[in-house]
Amino acid sequence: MTEANFLKDKNKKKSFLYNINPAIKLIILIIFTIFVVTTKSYELNKFILYLLLIILLIIISKISIKKIILNFLNILPFLVIVSLSILFKKSDELLKINFFNLFTFYIRENLLNFFSMLFKSSLSIIFLTIIILTTEFNFLIKSLEKLYIPKFFILTIFFVYRYLFVLSKEIKRIEIARDSRYFGGAFIRQIKVYANIIAVFLLRSIERSERIYYSMLSRCYDGNIRSLYDLEFSKKDIIFSFIFVSIILLIKLI
């Protein structure tokens, strides 16, 4: 695929969700997160319905479940750490929970809050993963701009994504330099070496960012991100967002 067809082909993607306007996807993510976060801990049936909605999204987006699980597992430890503090709250009553009018069970309030927080954050993260996996990065950046996210944040996200590979190569090079002269040694000394590595990496990153900025300036960059990709709203976007918001509203009202 070459030449002018490039732009057209770039827009042609596999699933239904790929073709939804990224700005709409981001707005829906925000709405979904607000609804999930404001759901009370004991409303387990609603959590299950939100989960079913997420599964439905995964199916229509045609993303491999394995990919989503792997991405999620990377973030799970952080979610657990953040939620852990709830377990140590002072008041800890025993609560009776009714699950879809099918059965009831008893659980400690803190434990319930812990699981509900973990579940809420997991649902939001999985939704975010689906959006990232079904959206071209350039479109995502463009839609952030459309949603009036401050330019500073957009540029930071853009450059972190782009230079992740370059900087990881830089770290590897520094590591090789260390390993080639490392013959074992005291643990404390190794900590000092790692501190030096971090310092060198930081300095090199600053220098590199300066050079990248120079190269952008020399191509008439004036602080505005310009793009060739148009993000126009279609009928499909409106129908999708209407259906999605209706579903989560319905879940909320149950």
Add this chain to the structure above:
Amino acid sequence: MKKVIEIKNLNYSYQNGNFKLKDINLDIYENETFGIIGPNGSGKTTLILNLNGILIGNGEIKILEIKINRKNINEIRKKIGIVFQNPDDQLFSLTVFDDVAFGPLNLGLDKENIIDRVNEALKEVNMIDFINYFPEHLSFGEKKKISIATVLSMKPDIMIFDEPTIGLDPHSRKNLLNILKNLKGTKIIASHDLDMIYELCDRVVLINDGKIIKIGEKNEILLDKKLLEDNFLEVPLTAILKKNLTNKN
């Protein structure tokens, strides 16, 4: 011949005071290929960055008869394109297309025009088939060629190349030399690859420690063994061979 770059009494020092360009006076003419040579840390890159207003020193620089100042920097940058030493500093987008389109987009061109320019620039460096590649997946030589395309797509009047052959294997170097040879317009090449400078340039300036040591025709400078050795450089092998062959004939 028309002067495209005029530098008068240029002085520049970095904020930490580590390095200085001292009293640079230089004229570069239309359609010539001009070489800037000097050892590492001699001030080649600092001089280049002054030419399109990324660094602004004391003194006067005129590009195509326009005096550089903070107000007209964007106008100047449309006329003078720089290909940086390390392509990783120049390629920051997610596809080759986006990188090559970055300059034309900033020029405010319309979509069709941008696509045409990207295609044209990539064809010129024989990289059209890589248009939708992620730049990180390309070899160093390929990245270098894309870097040139990122500047070519802006159609500048003057092109500057900072150490274009550094880090390239012989095959990629040869390819790059052919590309540079075929480019039209005024070209400035900063390098200590003196064989390349000898092959491509008409005139040369030798700088060391931020000062101009000598400006002249390439033979006048590149065959002066003492001058080059005094400034930590060597007479290029191609120049010696050519001189010997000429003498034999």
